[in-house]
Amino acid sequence: MSIEFVHVDVFSPEPYSGNSLAVFPDARGLSAAQMLRITQELRHFEAIFLEPTADRQSVRTRVFDLFEELPFAGHPIIGAAAVLHRESRGSDAQVRRVMLSAKTVTIVTERTERGYYGLLDQGTPEFLGTVQDRASIAKAFNLQPGDLRDDLPLEVVSTGLRYLVVPLRPGALERAGIPSDISELLRGFGAQFAVLLDEAALEVRHWNNDGIIEDVATGSAAGSVGAYRLKHGLARAGETFLLHQGRFNGRPSQLRIQTEGNREAPKSVKVGGDVAFVGRGTLEVLP
Template sequence: MSQSSVRFKQVDVFTSVPFKGNPLAVVFDADALSGDEMQAIARWTNLSETSFLLAPTDERADYRVRIFTTKGELPFAGHPTLGTAHAFLESGRAPKTPRRLVQECGAGLVDLAEGDHGAWAFAAPPARMTPLAPAHHDALRAALRTDAIDFTAAPTGVDNGAPWLVARLESAQAVLALDVDYEALTTIADSVGAHGLAAYAPHDANGPATFEVRCLMTGLGNGEDPVTGSANASIAMLLAQQNRRPGTRYTARQGTVLGRDGRVHVAYDDAAGRIWVGGHSVTTIDGTCRLA
């Protein structure tokens, strides 16, 4: 490492209240770092993701980002996209176009837009969809230890750079009660190329959000992700495909069983054929990271 230190922020994403969202480590000016060095830092932060800000190689982009879990690099992920944008702007850097950003990442160029009250949203990247074979439905029921899966909305693998198996349950209470067999779930998720399960279900009319969401990871290590942009983008796309959209806007709550209170805002822009997934971010740590 030629640098002795870099600027560093830890950002809580999908919340405006510290410690209630999903934390992200952001390392600035990371151009001199190798992929192995980035991976070592990501293992050390021990967060679900760590992002590294670099100079863009595409003149259309405001910045380039590489995103690492503790185990490997991702071409795209939602909460790192929003958290990195927040850190980039908070550091005093200006977007090329007011209230718009273009992120360059492994999945290509991702557009971001500023919404109301300072919240930012990303345009959901294109996704590949692979319905779960009906022969696996009983196995999924057993792996989730529930009879509350709504199979009228076919469970489907959705890969937008971060692959999830999306399953709809009959109620928010059923989502919150899930206690899964991770070994069995891994086999089922692997069958559609997914790295975990995104379970969702509607709340009652007067509930805290439109949907309750939980994301249970398999391929990158068993455990629950607090609040997940890519999975919520996958859910939004599948809702549209299955004609189950609850209007042009809705809100998802995630992280409840982990003591978090994440809020994800989804908007369908039918004129442009885009889905926007966003939320607030707040910085909890701001300083430098010693490299050597």
Template sequence: MSRLQFKQVDVFSKQTLMGNPLAVVLHADELSDARMAAFARWTNLSETTFLLEPVDPRADYRVRIFTTVQELPFAGHPTLGTCHAWLESGGQPKGEEIIQECGIGLVRIRRRGNQLAFKAPPLLRSGPVEAVLLERLRVVMGLGEGAIIEARWVDNGAGWLALRLTDRATVLGLAPDYAQLAGLAIGVFAPWDVVQDGDEAQFEVRAFIAGDGMPEDPVTGSLNAGIAQWLLGAGLAPDSYIVSQGTVMGRQGRVHVERVGDDIWIGGEAVTCIDGTLAL
């Protein structure tokens, strides 16, 4: 049995318990695939990550990302949370940016004060959602005719498709039939209305992952990266905006999106809630 350094981090929040929790196991090179998967099931969090020595000489570290049911090639809040844990444990980047190695390759991460941001990776699948699937989703989500303005695939490794809805109240009021969503990763979003909702954020997002440990993800970097590529590419959002996510779950997640040239950066703060050792 190995004793390993362990951190549990809250991501996309500057306050503990208000973001999306992530379990991070450091120096995990000796763990088998089966042991990693078993621990991820045991934590019952949306994701658990394992920090490893990089294979690519350009990378600062390598990470493997597990949900309770599968390994992912990429995910957003695990990217920022793992980077936070690596830096906090003494990690020193080789250059100005931090380079993470994961299933989709190398991911660039930058630091600005207390905030970390990753460069949105290219989409593996994009374009409109098939009409039959879209109608199924409308019914399962309990949405009326015309509530879905548009739907697109925004898959950058986690399988996301996104529904653009009419208003924030509709997003917050969703109560989907999770049994009918099994096998799908669904994001929904709508703009904030300055008069009704205020100006703290510009969009409200929710993320549903039926069949995983948590059927709704509190705050989701990969989904927001995909949605940002859609919104910014279509001219539906300014070059810099803030997303609110986790409201229905009692969280106050804030995702900062910024376009710089051709790059889109997805950022937020992270805070460590648990720091200790783990027997595996």
């Protein structure tokens, strides 16, 4: 048995930039263990496996990173929706329901001059508490407490994955890193991951919790940042702002974020980006 996949780059209109992704348009019959092994073999940051349904506008999906299945992720959904749009050969905008293990989301895709663009509605954000231990957080990222903004809170925000948003002073982002695994530290604060935010530059950085791999463009984290910025008066509802990521690992990416609601009651966060097609492949042997 063989299986086909499509290689796309998300959050960039240019191939070989943005966040790479393997999309398996028809992964029926694969087990979770096989999906994980395939993701590890291909070495993209994440891979997404699709299961077609009777409704062409709905698709079941499973997303894996190099370690485990994820209940939600941003750039895999945008990339997968662009692949389905391209394979449908439709020229008009398309709306799809994407069913994940944790939630169902809606995404709109449209053709562009250079590829495709997807806008993912991540739904209503959750604000899960602030963190007061600034010294421990600074140390976890190889920074000093003075590198953290003291006028903005450290806060756990989720649109599907629980991110600790860490606002930094200008210049601190480039000095940041993770010298040792932060999973246990984050778990104590009710977070799964962390994202560092330079509000002045509208730029973020995010790593796997062991600090070995830095992500290029993190759609789920961008959703949390968008909700955070709306709540704290840094963004206006209904307006789109551009978030930058990937500069430090040579794959600059741009994520477009739009929030709805108000500071007291954010209603939804939408994250959008371009998708560039790189190629196709076939796995002739399955694990």
